[in-house]
Amino acid sequence: MRRFDAPPDLIRRVARPDPRELVGSRQVLPSILSADYRCLGAQLEAVMGAGARLVHVDVMDGHFVPPITIGTVVVESIREQVHGAGGMLDCHLMVDNPEVQVEQFANAGADLITIQVEATPNVHYVLRQIRDAGCLAGIAINPGTPVEAVSELRDSVDLVLCMTVNPGWGGQTFIESSEDKVRRLRTTLGDDLPIQVDGGISAKTVRSVAEAGATLYVAGSAIFGAPDPAGAYREIATAAGVA
Numbered sequence: 001m002r003r004f005d006a007p008p009d010l011i012r013r014v015a016r017p018d019p020r021e022l023v024g025s026r027q028v029l030p031s032i033l034s035a036d037y038r039c040l041g042a043q044l045e046a047v048m049g050a051g052a053r054l055v056h057v058d059v060m061d062g063h064f065v066p067p068i069t070i071g072t073v074v075v076e077s078i079r080e081q082v083h084g085a086g087g088m089l090d091c092h093l094m095v096d097n098p099e100v101q102v103e104q105f106a107n108a109g110a111d112l113i114t115i116q117v118e119a120t121p122n123v124h125y126v127l128r129q130i131r132d133a134g135c136l137a138g139i140a141i142n143p144g145t146p147v148e149a150v151s152e153l154r155d156s157v158d159l160v161l162c163m164t165v166n167p168g169w170g171g172q173t174f175i176e177s178s179e180d181k182v183r184r185l186r187t188t189l190g191d192d193l194p195i196q197v198d199g200g201i202s203a204k205t206v207r208s209v210a211e212a213g214a215t216l217y218v219a220g221s222a223i224f225g226a227p228d229p230a231g232a233y234r235e236i237a238t239a240a241g242v243a
Contacts, residue, residue: 016086019111019136022053023159023194023216028206028237029090030229031198031220032078033058033069034170041081043229048085050230051237054112055082056198056218058170059105061095064119065168072108079109088112092140092198094167095119099126106133114138114161114196117149127156138196142167143175147184154189159216164209165199171221174200179208186213203232203239210240 030047032040032055044055057075062068075089082089088111095101098115099122105113113130117139120126130137139153140161150160162182165172178197185195197209198218206217217240219233226232 016083016088017053019088020158022088023112023136026210026215026240026242027054027217028052028233028240028242029054029056029196029216029218030223030233031056031058031170031218032074032224034220034224036224040078043224044078044081045085046230047223047233048082048087050233051242052233053087054090054216055087056220057089057091057110058220059091059093059095059101060168063096064116065094067168072104075105075108075110083109090114090138092138092161093119094140099129102126102129102133102135106130106135110135112136112138112158114140114159116140116142116167117153118142118145123153124156127153140198143178143181147181147188150185151188154193157193159194159196160185160189161196161198162214163199164197164201164205167199171225172200174202174205179212182209182212182214201236203235206236206240 035043060067060069090112091105091110092114113135127137136158138159139157142163164178195214196216197214201217201219202222223229223232
């Protein structure tokens, strides 16, 4: 089975930060959904060399959303490179019945696992399952899902992900009303819980959601679709106020 492990000279050993501290800071997360898998190791080396410490993995099952994307094999193949560079793997499960997938992704190397609130009636159970597996737990809401859907989950999660496009495909246009939704989420959740945004995030759109209260910014095509992914990462990070 082909793997995407980076050659030894692409792995830089760096001490890993505390996961909660890293997620609690302002970060831009490159999403490998938009990466070129012919040179995934080199592209990860570039963006992590530019400062990225959280790598976002979009997992889609062909049921919750139409496409089928990344599975545990890819997570396993990049974990040494990402962890060796002092980073974390942030796996967003856009799958039905995520409770049957949590253990597999935790074993593959995920540090943070986010599930969709719409994907299971057993949300509290799955969030506890994620934490019991040794990972941080996140909850995501789609653009059409009200903020109130996560108001009872504040004490059960380490972050809330506000989708700023409808999930399923990279390269979509940022939904303008997302800025107001992030602001309402921040009011509902308080000042301390990290809010992540994902979808249409670029140097042009990130500032508005940062000002609204988001602290974690997932960018896929805006980084890996650029001629210079490292430069694109730095541009978004500067616009977002990432140190």
